[in-house]
Amino acid sequence: MGLKLHCRNQKSGFPRRWRKLLPRLVGILLLQCFATGRGQSQVIENEKPVPVVSGTAGFLTSVTAGQTLLDTQINPVLLVPLGDHWLVESRGEFEGQFQRQPGGGAFGGPVDKHLDYLQADYIANRYVTVTAGRFLTPFGIFNERLYPEWIRALQPDPLILPMATASSDGAMLRGGFPVSPAANLNYAAYVSATGIGVNGVESERHVGARLGFFFPHSRFEVGGSWQKALQDDRKNAFGFHFAWQPAAVPLSMHSEIVRSNQGSGYWVEGAYRLSQAQFWQKAMRRTELVAREQQFFSGNISSDEAQSLGLPGAGTRETDFGVNYFLKDGFKAVASYGRQFSSAGDFNQWTFGIVYRFLVPLGREGTP
Amino acid sequence: MKRTLIFVFLLMLALSAFAGSSSKKGPSSTTPAVHAADADTMRMLGEQRFRANCGRCHAAPQKFPPRAMSTVLRHMRVRATITDEDMRLVLFYMTQ
Numbered sequence: 001m002g003l004k005l006h007c008r009n010q011k012s013g014f015p016r017r018w019r020k021l022l023p024r025l026v027g028i029l030l031l032q033c034f035a036t037g038r039g040q041s042q043v044i045e046n047e048k049p050v051p052v053v054s055g056t057a058g059f060l061t062s063v064t065a066g067q068t069l070l071d072t073q074i075n076p077v078l079l080v081p082l083g084d085h086w087l088v089e090s091r092g093e094f095e096g097q098f099q100r101q102p103g104g105g106a107f108g109g110p111v112d113k114h115l116d117y118l119q120a121d122y123i124a125n126r127y128v129t130v131t132a133g134r135f136l137t138p139f140g141i142f143n144e145r146l147y148p149e150w151i152r153a154l155q156p157d158p159l160i161l162p163m164a165t166a167s168s169d170g171a172m173l174r175g176g177f178p179v180s181p182a183a184n185l186n187y188a189a190y191v192s193a194t195g196i197g198v199n200g201v202e203s204e205r206h207v208g209a210r211l212g213f214f215f216p217h218s219r220f221e222v223g224g225s226w227q228k229a230l231q232d233d234r235k236n237a238f239g240f241h242f243a244w245q246p247a248a249v250p251l252s253m254h255s256e257i258v259r260s261n262q263g264s265g266y267w268v269e270g271a272y273r274l275s276q277a278q279f280w281q282k283a284m285r286r287t288e289l290v291a292r293e294q295q296f297f298s299g300n301i302s303s304d305e306a307q308s309l310g311l312p313g314a315g316t317r318e319t320d321f322g323v324n325y326f327l328k329d330g331f332k333a334v335a336s337y338g339r340q341f342s343s344a345g346d347f348n349q350w351t352f353g354i355v356y357r358f359l360v361p362l363g364r365e366g367t368p
Numbered sequence: 369m370k371r372t373l374i375f376v377f378l379l380m381l382a383l384s385a386f387a388g389s390s391s392k393k394g395p396s397s398t399t400p401a402v403h404a405a406d407a408d409t410m411r412m413l414g415e416q417r418f419r420a421n422c423g424r425c426h427a428a429p430q431k432f433p434p435r436a437m438s439t440v441l442r443h444m445r446v447r448a449t450i451t452d453e454d455m456r457l458v459l460f461y462m463t464q
Contacts, residue, residue, distance in 0.1 A: 047434050047438045047459065047463060048435055048438065049435055049436075049438040049439035049442055050435040050436060052436050052440065054440070079439050079440070079442075079443050081438075081439050081442055087439075087442050087446060089443060089446075121446045123445065123446070126452035126453075129445070131446070144447060145424075145425045145447065145448055146425055150426070151425055174446070175449060176445075176448075176451050177452070178451055184454075186449035187449070212449075216416075216417070216420040217420075219423065219424070221424060243425075245424065252423070273427075288427075326427065329429055330429065330430070357429075359436065359440070361433055361436035361439075363435065364435060
């Protein structure tokens, strides 16, 4: 995994003196956190964190509009805690997508590898964590929290996922803390300013923030996101998200709404675990039913531009249903069916596969 | 753009300064109650926080070895912005 610095073609909107000033401002910020973050308690020996390799391995077969795609993914996550305050974390993605070539023959296709994030986190105090490096852009909740295959309830990405979620290279402040006995506030504010290219993929220059409230008693979370691009059209993007897990029923609801120059849209998803079923209880409590409704509305960019960003080329509506069976912890079989409706044509999408979440401590484990 | 950058960094500095000064005042009002609670109460609270926080995104995972769990929870504190107190209670529940 090689980090490659690119001298980007800086535009007049990002003058040289700012390029010099930004690292200094980040330095001041880090120094301040060093000076103020001495309130953390010591960790007892048995709970001293050790480096960990975790991640997901998945093998999925999808049939989209009659075209079969074999998708094999491994997403290793490396976590290296340093002292009481630091965490270095990274996630890579190795993905092979194999299709039968036109005219028949064996399956073949590209194997893609890239670095999703490589960041250093400094937990300054109970309110602030400072992050620097390449990080997942905290816009909405799917990109940061629901993306891993072992977490997501339906394997196909939401249609609006590519909007405002390009990786960020820069610095971020984030944290979560209680503002009352009934509510926790969480926030993230970030600047993506440098031009660090990873395998030729460069991030955008943008600033943004996310603010959310989580109500633990009702298990309800709501929040909003904003991002302003500092390049090209320099447009704003806005997002809204919510999550709800009612205590009385094993239901998990998530939703996001996004509005930007590239388009707008929403998705809403519900996952229901059949653990309350009165029959075949052993199997039912391992079974989860999922449904997702989503829509994308074209924005002020051309169809080709939209498709190059991973968005649909035209206004699209999609409905998906799925079932997940948890064979054991972190190991599940998945199946889903979706139908997409668009002026470019309607089609079905079937997905089947298995997903496995692994975790390997790289050191003494401690005694339970 | 300059104004935006200046605004964002001033906001970050102000927030960081505010947070730093607050941390010197000592733990939040809920923490002493947790410290005074016995292990059973902490486990019960930990389980509640575990279900509320971890369940926001994924099904409950198995318990991992304590030192690995400690790393995972530090990761989750950053990734899922769970609170410091919730992290400690969940860690207690998952390791004791």
